[in-house]
Amino acid sequence: MRNVVEYLEATARRLPDKVAFADEHSAVTFRELEDKARRLGTWLARRAPENRTPIAVLVERGVRSPIAFMAALMCGCCYVPLDGQMPRKRLEAILDQLEAPVILYGEGDEKLAAQLRDRYPLEPITPHLTEPEDPALLAQRRASVLDMDPVYIIFTSGSTGVPKGIVCHHRGVMDLAEWLAEAGEFTEMDVLGNQAPFYFDGSVKDLYMTLKCGATCEILPKKLFLFPKLLVDYLNQKKVTALQWATSAFHLVAASGVLAEHRPENLRTVLAGGEAMLARDLNIWRAALPEVAYINLYGPTETTVDAAWYKVDREFADYEPIPIGSACANKELFLLDEQLRPVPQGSPGEICIRGSGLAHGYFRDPEKTAAAFIQSPLTPHYPDRIYRTGDIALLNEEGLLVFQ
Secondary structure (H helix, E strand, O other): OOOOHHHHHHHHHHOOOOEEEEOOOOEEEHHHHHHHHHHHHHHHHHHOOOOOOEEEEEOOOOOHHHHHHHHHHHOOOEEEEEOOOOOHHHHHHHHHHHOOOOEEEOHHHHHHHHHHOOOOOEEEOHHHHHOOOOHHHHHHHHHOOOOOOEEEEEEEOOOOOOOEEEEEEHHHHHHHHHHHHHHOOOOOOOEEEEOOOOOOOOHHHHHHHHHHHOOEEEEOOHHHHHOHHHHHHHHHHOOOOEEEEEHHHHHHHHHHOHHHOOOOOOOOEEEEEOOOOOHHHHHHHHHHOOOOEEEEEEOOHHHOOOOEEEEOOOOOOOOOOOOOEEEOOOEEEEEEOOOOOEOOOOOOEEEEEEEOOOOOEEOOOHHHHHHHEEEOOOOOOOOOEEEEEEEEEEEOOOOOEEEO
16 A cells, blocks of 8 residues: 555445444545545646645534545645634644645635635635546546655644644554554444544544544534533444544543443443543543443654553552553654663653654754654664654553653
């Protein structure tokens, strides 16, 4: 495989009429997703004549966002998911940096589009979903796509508050998907309850588990997280089997007390990442749903979402630290001191990561890229990049990484 679009194409052939993505109001099958993406992709190819061009998408919690992402990839470009609700100055700073030839938006962002249209090339998604497809044009564009070409750019604020775009590539996403499908035992029988907005890297897992495995992704309404009982009812109504949530959402549901009386009836797997998992909240989930598998995930966006994982396999006291575990497939984590030397086992050190998931770096910012992605001090005799996370951990007696 050379690009992630092949996941969609294979699944659309195998399960054409199965629902791929669904939101509160609509749904799209794998065949419809591929068809709409190819039509929109044909139109994009004519607006963005060069491969690897970033296509900005003002995302919404609906099925149009995955369609827009796939359309950008269909024509050899990459997609940039953006939150239309972010502060206006921040959004404009990102758009100025991108210089994207097209900024796609849905019906929910019409007012914002009207305000920005004088400065930027805003285009609605929906009218272009019925464009005539040009198979020859798309084939020509896809023919030169390599697995190290960019697949998406996700912007984070960075430590200075200045937006920085992290450029991730097809190979990193495919390695993540191959590992995650096995670790989470995902199949076409799964229904994923999507919590992470599409402009957060956590949503990458829902997106590509859906495409690779033929699962169905239910995009959960944001308002439900204000009413945990209604959220659980919705999970049961949609027969959700797996959650890949931000740890904060995992904690929120536990702290609400809803699990004492209302439980997700079809759930088999919960994966949480983004911050340290609290044992007391894990214990609330495990007491309510002891048969569910719980996986703690760790990884900066710069390493393509997840770099380490720990499948909970024992009891934890309420204030005991939960390990972040060991490396995901095709990644290596190690701890270095301030002089970039390996620390002894049991001593704290900075988490550094190497492997196929490392991003290309920061969009149009070679200085920040050079500071964060450095030559490995452990292999100075050949080019070998590592990413310095800035996070401190130690290796415990079980051989698992634990935050300090």
